[in-house]
Amino acid sequence: MEVFYTSPWVPPEWIKAHGLEPRGVWLARDFACEPLPLAAGVCAFANAVVRLAERQAGSAVIFTSHCDQLRRGFDTVAGAAAPRVFLFNLPVTWQTPVAERIFADELRRLGRFLVGLGGHAPAPGDVAELMTEYSQARQCLLDAVAWCPAREYAEAVARFHLDGSVNLPPERGCPQPQRYGQQHGDDILPRAATSVAAAPGDSRAPGPNAIPLALVGGPLPESQMPLLDAIEKGGGRVVLNATEAGERSLWPASLLVQLQDNAFDLLARGYLANCVDVFQRPNTRLYDWLRGRLAARQVRGIVLWHYVGCDLWRAEAQPMREAFGLPVLLLDADETAPNRNTGRLEAFLESLR
Numbered sequence: 001m002e003v004f005y006t007s008p009w010v011p012p013e014w015i016k017a018h019g020l021e022p023r024g025v026w027l028a029r030d031f032a033c034e035p036l037p038l039a040a041g042v043c044a045f046a047n048a049v050v051r052l053a054e055r056q057a058g059s060a061v062i063f064t065s066h067c068d069q070l071r072r073g074f075d076t077v078a079g080a081a082a083p084r085v086f087l088f089n090l091p092v093t094w095q096t097p098v099a100e101r102i103f104a105d106e107l108r109r110l111g112r113f114l115v116g117l118g119g120h121a122p123a124p125g126d127v128a129e130l131m132t133e134y135s136q137a138r139q140c141l142l143d144a145v146a147w148c149p150a151r152e153y154a155e156a157v158a159r160f161h162l163d164g165s166v167n168l169p170p171e172r173g174c175p176q177p178q179r180y181g182q183q184h185g186d187d188i189l190p191r192a193a194t195s196v197a198a199a200p201g202d203s204r205a206p207g208p209n210a211i212p213l214a215l216v217g218g219p220l221p222e223s224q225m226p227l228l229d230a231i232e233k234g235g236g237r238v239v240l241n242a243t244e245a246g247e248r249s250l251w252p253a254s255l256l257v258q259l260q261d262n263a264f265d266l267l268a269r270g271y272l273a274n275c276v277d278v279f280q281r282p283n284t285r286l287y288d289w290l291r292g293r294l295a296a297r298q299v300r301g302i303v304l305w306h307y308v309g310c311d312l313w314r315a316e317a318q319p320m321r322e323a324f325g326l327p328v329l330l331l332d333a334d335e336t337a338p339n340r341n342t343g344r345l346e347a348f349l350e351s352l353r
Contacts, residue, residue: 001021001058001060002021002058002059002060003021003023003114004053004059004060005023007066007090008249013134013267014110014127017127018122019118020118023162024160026158026222026245031223042069043067045219046073046307049061049063053077054081061084063085064087065087065088067310074087086113088106090106094272094273094280103272124264125263128263131270141168141250142252144168149169150231150232153247154243155222157246158220158245161249211235212300213236213239214238214290214303217244217304219245220241224333230345234345240293240297251271251274287323294326300352301327301329301352302328302329303328303348304320304330306333317330327348327351
């Protein structure tokens with residue numbers, strides 16, 4: 001059975017260790033690809049997750065509590081689809097032993113849910129092996145940050161969340177694509193990756209004077225990835241993809257598991273210790289993570305990406321201006337569909353020349 005998860009802080013290793021197939025929603029076929037009639041203030045991403053839960057009757061969906069809209073979305077489907085939907089409570093605080101216990105308890109509760117779906121309790125050795133494999137895949141993607149074009153990189157990270165594979169442009173990526181999931185039917189998985197490295201003269205490649213930008217914020221599903229093309233067309237280049245399922249979701253390679261009996265504790269501790277997100281309190285870890293990368297990559301402006309109704313990200317615009325001393329463009333996700341609202345992007349880029 002496929003188990004869709006809606007936050008990169010839900011460990012796909014834990015799902016797979018139970019004999020089920022983890023599926024990050026960001027690149028799932030037909031996800032968030034249709035105009036949705038929404039009431040004022042309703043998040044299109046959360047609504048798309050609800051539609052996915054309703055449409056995929058043979059799959060399970062893990063909602064997370066870090067987003068109020070997703071939590072409300074869970075409430076709307078919990079009645080009719082209770083046996084196959086789960087609300088994972090992510091602790092908002094992260095500096096106390098209590099937060100670690102909460103996260104570990106949630107993983108155990110999720111494990112019981114997965115067993116109820118037909119999965120099996122994992123052996124410690126299985127968890128350790130999967131942790132190592134996923135860690136290697138994340139490291140491969142992190143190593144590609146310096147050279148992989150922005151659109152191809154976003155697709156590669158989203159595909160890793162979808163099926164555990166690493167698909168980078170072959171010229172400069174890993175020697176062989178590394179796959180940690182299984183290929184499934186076309187009803188769920190999107191088309192096979194066809195991205196290649198941008199060659200000299202390639203119209204997709206940003207010019208030598210492209211303005212380095214950071215894209216920071218919430219989910220960037222496949223239907224919204226043309227935003228990256230629009231930035232390059234306007235003369236920019238995303239050198240830091242800090243959206244929900246971007247580079248920010250790839251925590252560094254963990255130490256190899258020496259004691260298999262401790263694999264579960266290492267998994268819980270690793271995810272909580274490396275979670276970098278706006279919902280955390282204090283959210284200093286997000287700013288610390290951004291600060292070094294913004295400076296190292298000589299970022300000249302920040303595009304702050306958020307969905308309508310996401311007050312958490314919207315509220316960060318002014319604090320980021322003050323913290324980093326950089327111009328910040330606040331973009332609503334629903335305003336940046338292809339061929340819409342490119343004027344604001346072009347004006348922002350022009351102001352940085």
